[in-house]
Structures are given as C-alpha cells and as structure tokens.
Amino acid sequence: xxxxxxxxxxxxxxxxxxxxxxxxxxxxxxxxxxxxxxxxxxxxxxxxxxxxxxxxxxxxxxxxxxxxxxxxxxxxxxxxxxxxxxxxxxxxxxxxxxxxxxxxxxxxxxxxxxxxxxxxxxxxxxxxxxxxxxxxxxxxxxxxxxxxxxxxxxxxxxxxxxxxxxxxxxxxxxxxxxxxxxxxxxxxxxxxxxxxxxxxxxxxxxxxxxxxxxxxxxxxxxxxxxxxxxxxxxxxxxxxxxxxxxxxxxxxxxxxxxxxxxxxxxxxxxxxxxxxxxxxxxxxxxxxxxxxxxxxxxxxxxxxxxxxxxxxxxxxxxxxxxxxxxxxxxxxxxxxxxxxxxxxxxxxxxxxxxxxxxxxxxxxxxxxxxxxxxx
Numbered sequence: 001x002x003x004x005x006x007x008x009x010x011x012x013x014x015x016x017x018x019x020x021x022x023x024x025x026x027x028x029x030x031x032x033x034x035x036x037x038x039x040x041x042x043x044x045x046x047x048x049x050x051x052x053x054x055x056x057x058x059x060x061x062x063x064x065x066x067x068x069x070x071x072x073x074x075x076x077x078x079x080x081x082x083x084x085x086x087x088x089x090x091x092x093x094x095x096x097x098x099x100x101x102x103x104x105x106x107x108x109x110x111x112x113x114x115x116x117x118x119x120x121x122x123x124x125x126x127x128x129x130x131x132x133x134x135x136x137x138x139x140x141x142x143x144x145x146x147x148x149x150x151x152x153x154x155x156x157x158x159x160x161x162x163x164x165x166x167x168x169x170x171x172x173x174x175x176x177x178x179x180x181x182x183x184x185x186x187x188x189x190x191x192x193x194x195x196x197x198x199x200x201x202x203x204x205x206x207x208x209x210x211x212x213x214x215x216x217x218x219x220x221x222x223x224x225x226x227x228x229x230x231x232x233x234x235x236x237x238x239x240x241x242x243x244x245x246x247x248x249x250x251x252x253x254x255x256x257x258x259x260x261x262x263x264x265x266x267x268x269x270x271x272x273x274x275x276x277x278x279x280x281x282x283x284x285x286x287x288x289x290x291x292x293x294x295x296x297x298x299x300x301x302x303x304x305x306x307x308x309x310x311x312x313x314x315x316x317x318x319x320x321x322x323x324x325x326x327x328x329x330x331x332x333x334x335x336x337x338x339x340x341x342x343x344x345x346x347x348x349x350x351x352x353x354x355x356x357x358x359x360x361x362x363x364x365x366x367x368x369x370x371x372x373x374x375x
Contacts, residue, residue: 015298031074147179287310
C-alpha cells in the first residue's frame with residue numbers, strides 16, 4: 001500500500017469541516033497528553049515510536065481499515081518510519097508533513113466580516129496553538145493585529161490582494177507566543193502600536209496605543225477610545241473596528257476569560273480584570289462582534305472555522321462574565337490555574353527586544369497549547 005503526505009492545511013480543513021480522522025500519535029505519552037491535534041470527530045491512538053521499532057503488529061488490531069489514518073510525531077521522521085511499516089503491513093496511511101512543529105506554525109486565513117466602506121476583516125487561525133490574529137483591509141491599506149512570528153503569511157496575503165500594510169498593533173505584551181509585529185513594521189515601514197504600560201521595558205521605538213486614538217486604515221476607522229482594559233496585563237488595550245468588531249486581545253474569549261498571572265501579578269491585577277469585564281465592557285454595545293486573540297478549546301470554532309461571537313451573547317453564556325460574588329471571581333482567576341505557557345518569561349523578553357533567540361529556539365519556546373485563559 002502507499003504512504004501519503006498530509007500537510008497542516010489539509011488537516012485544518014478536516015477540523016473546520018468536522019470530518020473523521022484517525023490519528024496515530026507516536027510521540028511520548030506525556031507530550032501527547034499535554035498537546036495534540038484536536039478535531040470534533042477525530043479518534044486517537046498514542047503509542048511511542050520506540051515501542052514500534054520491532055514492528056507494528058502489536059497495534060494492527062487498533063488501527064482501523066475503514067477510516068483515514070494519519071501518523072503524527074514531533075518533527076516528521078518517526079511518523080514516516082511508522083507509516084511505512086503500516087503500509088508494508090497492508091494499510092493505506094498518511095503522515096503529517098513537518099510533524100507537530102509544522103502544526104504549531106500553520107495559519108489559516110478566514111474572512112470574518114465586511115466593513116461599512118467595502119473593506120474586510122480577516123482572522124488568521126493558528127489552529128495548533130490557539131492564537132488568533134487579524135488583518136483589517138480598506139481601500140488598498142491594511143492593519144495587522146496580534147501577529148505571530150510567521151510574518152510571511154501576512155505579507156504575502158496583503159500583497160496578493162494589492163494592499164499595503166500601514167499599521168501594526170499588539171493588544172498587549174504577549175507571553176505565550178513571539179509577536180511578529182515589530183518584524184512586519186520593519187519590513188513594510190508600518191507604524192507599530194503598543195500599549196505603553198506594557199512597553200516600559202521595550203528596546204525599540206513604538207507608537208503608544210492609548211485611549212482616544214483613532215487610527216484610519218483606508219476608509220475605516222479603528223477606535224481606541226475608553227477601551228483601556230487591564231487585567232491580563234497592566235497595559236492590555238482592546239479596540240473597536242468600524243464600530244462593529246471588538247478586538248478583545250486576551251481579556252475576553254468566547255468560552256473563557258484572560259488569566260492575570262503571567263507577570264506574577266495575579267492578586268494585584270484581578271481587580272483590574274473584573275472592572276474591565278464587568279464595567280468597561282458592559283458600557284459597550286452588545287451588538288459588537290468579539291474577536292479574541294486566542295481560543296482555548298476546539299468547540300469555540302464556528303462552522304466556518306472562525307472564532308467570534310456577539311458581546312451580548314457572551315454576557316449571557318460566558319461563565320467568567322456571570323460571577324456575581326467578587327470573592328468567587330477572585331478565586332477563579334488566582335487559584336487552580338492551568339500551567340503557565342512554556343518559556344513565557346523568555347517570550348516576554350523576546351517581545352520586549354531584550355533577547356533575540358534564533359528560529360529553532362523560538363520554535364522550542366512556543367511548543368505547547370494555548371494557556372492564556374481560565375474557565
């Protein structure tokens with residue numbers, strides 16, 4: 001039988017379309033339990049590759065013959081070896097090109113809406129990491145929000161539709177992934193906006209992202225008024241695009257809320273987080289479509305693969321927005337938190353410009369799932 005190659009984009013489409021897929025993950029059990037490819041109709045078998053060095057006979061009864069089978073490992077090599085052994089045993093299988101490393105870095109652009117002037121807004125779904133970034137397009141100009149370090153996809157996407165990137169934003173100083181904002185700004189000459197309270201230690205020039213700024217992209221206005229929203233970080237700043245979309249950063253997600261502990265300030269910032277969510281956001285229109293910087297679970301994806309919801313619906317359904325008792329809220333966001341992101345302190349320092357790790361180090365720093373939320 002043949003061994004096929006499946007790329008991350010194809011797997012992403014299967015996630016979006018809720019297709020069936022059987023995944024044989026040959027990484028160590030601890031790595032699999034910590035982070036895996038998730039899909040609503042995916043089935044899994046985790047057997048470390050070193051247990052299969054003498055042959056795949058021990059798992060043949062567990063691998064279906066009536067479903068598409070994908071073999072996955074960390075970087076690709078082990079999955080190729082196991083896929084070839086399964087093929088020799090008579091199965092038609094595929095392996096994931098580039099392994100989990102490639103899965104972590106794949107970005108899938110999804111259009112999430114139209115602007116009043118004929119422009120558009122796209123969400124870039126980093127499906128394996130849970131990161132969400134955005135591009136606002138209007139009249140030949142573009143703004144990029146919360147970009148990942150894989151900057152080529154934004155540059156290529158803008159070029160493909162004839163748009164010039166003129167502004168780049170980060171809603172806060174990221175701690176779970178390395179920002180591509182500064183790199184995009186350097187390559188395009190765009191203005192790079194950062195919340196000044198998060199940028200006190202940065203080593204480069206930036207434009208302060210503060211209340212009262214109105215930034216024009218083509219014919220579209222990005223309003224940064226009365227939306228200073230601390231809690232996840234001291235400088236977290238959310239903003240509205242076209243009075244229709246709310247870029248909430250890591251303060252508010254679809255099924256969860258932001259964690260306040262990634263700078264070691266959980267007790268200090270929990271009050272800010274509550275005030276942002278329970279007072280500042282309550283003053284906004286419930287018709288605003290919330291576009292967060294992350295998703296936590298695969299269930300947060302809409303049918304088209306995008307992640308968004310009206311603010312009013314989140315006020316009704318998001319548990320983190322409906323805790324009346326302040327002490328109970330404080331307990332939720334300061335106790336029993338999930339593990340902190342891998343190398344989060346080094347990632348923060350990279351995003352400040354204090355250290356400059358090479359690409360392999362950056363990949364290693366980012367390995368693992370999204371851990372910016374509490375539920």
